[in-house]
Amino acid sequence: MNLKALDILSKYYGYTSFRKGQEEIIKSILNKKDVVAIMPTGGGKSICYQIPSLMLDGLTIVISPLISLMKDQVDSLNTMGINAVFINSSLSSEQLDNILVDINKDKYKILYIAPERLDNLEFVNLIKNKSISQIAVDEAHCVSQWGHDFRSSYRKIPLFIKSLEKKPIVTAFTATASDEVRYDIINLLNLSEPEVYITGFDRENLSMNIVKSSSKNRYLLDYIENHKNESGIVYAATRKDVESIYDGLFKKGYSVSKYHAGLSNEIRKENQEKFINDEIKIMVATNAFGMECC
Incomplete structure (x- = not known):
């Protein structure tokens, strides 16, 4: 080499x-x-x-x-x-x-x-x-x-x-x-x-689980409560879902922000920066997170 x-x-x-x-x-x-x-x-x-x-x-x-x-x-x-x-x-x-x-x-x-x-x-x-x-x-x-x-x-x-x-x-x-x-x-x-x-597709340090739950909100809250010291992204299908999940977590006092295409460039940028810099622990987002272009 x-x-x-x-x-x-x-x-x-x-x-x-x-x-x-x-x-x-x-x-x-x-x-x-x-x-x-x-x-x-x-x-x-x-x-x-x-x-x-x-x-x-x-x-x-x-x-x-x-x-x-x-x-x-x-x-x-x-x-x-x-x-x-x-x-x-x-x-x-x-x-x-x-x-x-x-x-x-x-x-x-x-x-x-x-x-x-x-x-x-x-x-x-x-x-x-x-x-x-x-x-x-x-x-x-x-x-x-x-x-x-x-x-x-x-x-x-x-x-x-x-x-x-x-x-x-x-x-x-x-x-x-x-x-x-x-x-x-x-x-x-x-x-x-x-x-x-x-070189392969697998990541040894990653795993994927599919969980069927009767209550998505209860499962999410339990999961977050059991991973208090970790950061993560909660993906939702629509802007409305993002807003709903964000509001629920915010009211419960979690360190959370949101990201979707309905927010201004400035707000998206600010929220992304906070997440990247560990100023917040949880990001609730659509798949627009990080995907804007041009």
């Missing part, structure tokens, strides 16, 4: 060895190969494209549908002293303008965007003139209608890549991909003879 990659792993991330699959994936990227990597959530996908981004000349663009992921990773990278930034709908016009100026000055090594950003002509024209070393597509199953989170904007990625003067390395990462989805990732993203890595 390239010793510099290990040095970066140790210097910035504090690890002395790579997890399963990471070393081989990084090596392929450094050898300028397109890559498809299917790794479990929490299996260290981000390191696989972040470390090469620091070793390759030019800018790495990470395309992701998750606002929460963008912010978490950019905050973490900046804390480590790595110049990274995100562009999405949570930014003000002034913040966006300042970021675009800094991109033009080659200030950043890693840029996170949502696929919908590729609809913005100003952004695309700016990026066309930059040296792009790698385009990392996170949650790559979103390209496929066989995937559980299909996003039509993912289909625009190959057109964007084709518009660049020089084709960058393209890497695609996801935690779940059937044979059909994997085929779509390779073909719809127009990957060039990619090296495919499948």
